[in-house]
Amino acid sequence: PKIEAIELHRLEVPLVRPFETSFGRETAREVLLVRVRTDQGDGWGECVAGRDPFYSSEYVDGAASVIEHYFAPALMERPAPHAVDDGHVSGVLIEDPAHSAGIWVDDREQHVEGAAGPAAAGGATASIATVPLAASLAPALAFVAGHRMAKGALEAAVLEAELRAQGRSMGECFGAVREWVDCGVSVGIAPTIEELLDEVTGYLEQGYRRIKLKIKPGWDLVPVAAVRELLGRDALLQVDANTAYTADDIPLLASLDPFELLLIEQPFAEEDLATHVRLAEAATTPVCLDESILDVTTAVDAIERGAASIVNIKPGRMGGYLEALRVHDACRAREVPVWCGGMLETGVGRAANVALAALPGFVLPGDTSASARYFADDLTEPFMLGEGEHRGQLRVPDGAGTGVHVREELVRDWASSAPVTITA
Numbered sequence: 342p343k344i345e346a347i348e349l350h351r352l353e354v355p356l357v358r359p360f361e362t363s364f365g366r367e368t369a370r371e372v373l374l375v376r377v378r379t380d381q382g383d384g385w386g387e388c389v390a391g392r393d394p395f396y397s398s399e400y401v402d403g404a405a406s407v408i409e410h411y412f413a414p415a416l417m418e419r420p421a422p423h424a425v426d427d428g429h430v431s432g433v434l435i436e437d438p439a440h441s442a443g444i445w446v447d448d449r450e451q452h453v454e455g456a457a458g459p460a461a462a463g464g465a466t467a468s469i470a471t472v473p474l475a476a477s478l479a480p481a482l483a484f485v486a487g488h489r490m491a492k493g494a495l496e497a498a499v500l501e502a503e504l505r506a507q508g509r510s511m512g513e514c515f516g517a518v519r520e521w522v523d524c525g526v527s528v529g530i531a532p533t534i535e536e537l538l539d540e541v542t543g544y545l546e547q548g549y550r551r552i553k554l555k556i557k558p559g560w561d562l563v564p565v566a567a568v569r570e571l572l573g574r575d576a577l578l579q580v581d582a583n584t585a586y587t588a589d590d591i592p593l594l595a596s597l598d599p600f601e602l603l604l605i606e607q608p609f610a611e612e613d614l615a616t617h618v619r620l621a622e623a624a625t626t627p628v629c630l631d632e633s634i635l636d637v638t639t640a641v642d643a644i645e646r647g648a649a650s651i652v653n654i655k656p657g658r659m660g661g662y663l664e665a666l667r668v669h670d671a672c673r674a675r676e677v678p679v680w681c682g683g684m685l686e687t688g689v690g691r692a693a694n695v696a697l698a699a700l701p702g703f704v705l706p707g708d709t710s711a712s713a714r715y716f717a718d719d720l721t722e723p724f725m726l727g728e729g730e731h732r733g734q735l736r737v738p739d740g741a742g743t744g745v746h747v748r749e750e751l752v753r754d755w756a757s758s759a760p761v762t763i764t765a
């Protein structure tokens with residue numbers, strides 16, 4: 342396929358309940374959707390950036406801007422004006438034999454198949470070769486530093502268009518080994534312990550197979566003790582600090598050990614692997630990384646240093662699903678369990694996440710909750726938890742592309758600004 346146009350849609354979708362973390366409180370999800378139009382059909386991708394640069398340095402305005410001013414022109418065979426005028430970027434416009442569109446390729450050529458080392462041989466990474474247009478995105482966009490969430494949204498849209506044209510599902514492309522995936526739920530910081538227990542009780546009644554509590558200094562030991570007591574010893578319980586702690590808190594965090602948590606997620610700063618290593622040595626609870634895992638290189642480094650024994654895979658944060666496949670394969674080769682994280686995605690992003698979570702290395706329940714946990718009405722067919730043996734699970738979509746359809750009337754109704762279209 343050849344990319345003919347890229348559309349950016351900005352939406353504001355109200356959440357059914359406010360979501361509070363150590364870095365802030367959200368009452369609505371600011372969504373950036375990318376639609377890629379190709380000569381063989383369209384694809385949608387969802388950007389996971391938040392409204393504010395609090396979880397990471399990326400945020401929605403920045404993602405929309407970098408796509409409009411750098412990525413879309415580069416993919417549309419138009420030299421990015423800034424890149425050429427400043428002479429900062431040593432990109433070259435080439436004809437890629439895999440498809441008819443010219444693409445920008447960075448001189449500093451990055452990821453290619455096999456970049457993950459031995460772990461990349463075979464495994465899910467092998468499927469990258471079947472989607473050459475999507476695979477051409479990361480190298481074509483590498484001339485821009487960072488902005489992984491923006492890159493990931495574009496790649497997801499291109500991947501969807503390419504798979505729809507091939508009549509293949511994301512699950513099939515990624516190498517899904519199951520039709521249903523285990524779901525957990527991420528529970529925000531609550532105003533009181535009583536309200537926290539009410540919320541958790543509701544999720545248990547709905548069937549969720551794992552509870553994740555958001556923690557921060559002052560909201561850790563007491564809520565963890567209360568929820569562990571509610572759940573009983575056998576239920577899966579884990580915590581996520583979103584970088585709220587420092588090395589001084591290692592004894593406090595180690596005192597969570599008796600609660601037999603499945604893992605503690607990202608207690609320290611994104612850049613600070615060393616303090617995560619120290620906690621891993623001081624505590625029995627496994628340390629899991631989220632924000633620190635930018636790609637397969639940082640994942641392997643964190644594992645080899647002993648900073649993480651479990652990895653949260655969020656494709657959007659790693660620049661896309663294809664890099665997420667590399668991280669999956671690298672972790673699997675090292676017997677490191679992974680699970681699929683979430684960023685309060687609508688059905689567009691959720692569909693692809695659920696397909697990814699069906700890979701063999703995803704051995705822990707993900708933050709792939711049902712649509713109703715987030716929104717009164719989803720942008721796509723709603724994701725609903727199964728019943729009977731599928732209680733607490735979501736079914737992996739098997740239609741072409743994401744397997745779900747975007748309700749375009751809602752994209753219009755919920756728009757927070759006019760859509761932007763970049764054409765060749």
Ligand code: OSB
Binds near residue numbers: 526581583631684710
């Ligand atoms: O750290 O996992 C996180 C939401 C926004 C930003 C960061 C995180 C989260 C979540 C929500 O925990 C997970 C979900 O989508 O249900």
Ligand code: MG
Binds near residue numbers: 581583606631632653
């Ligand atoms: Mg997290």
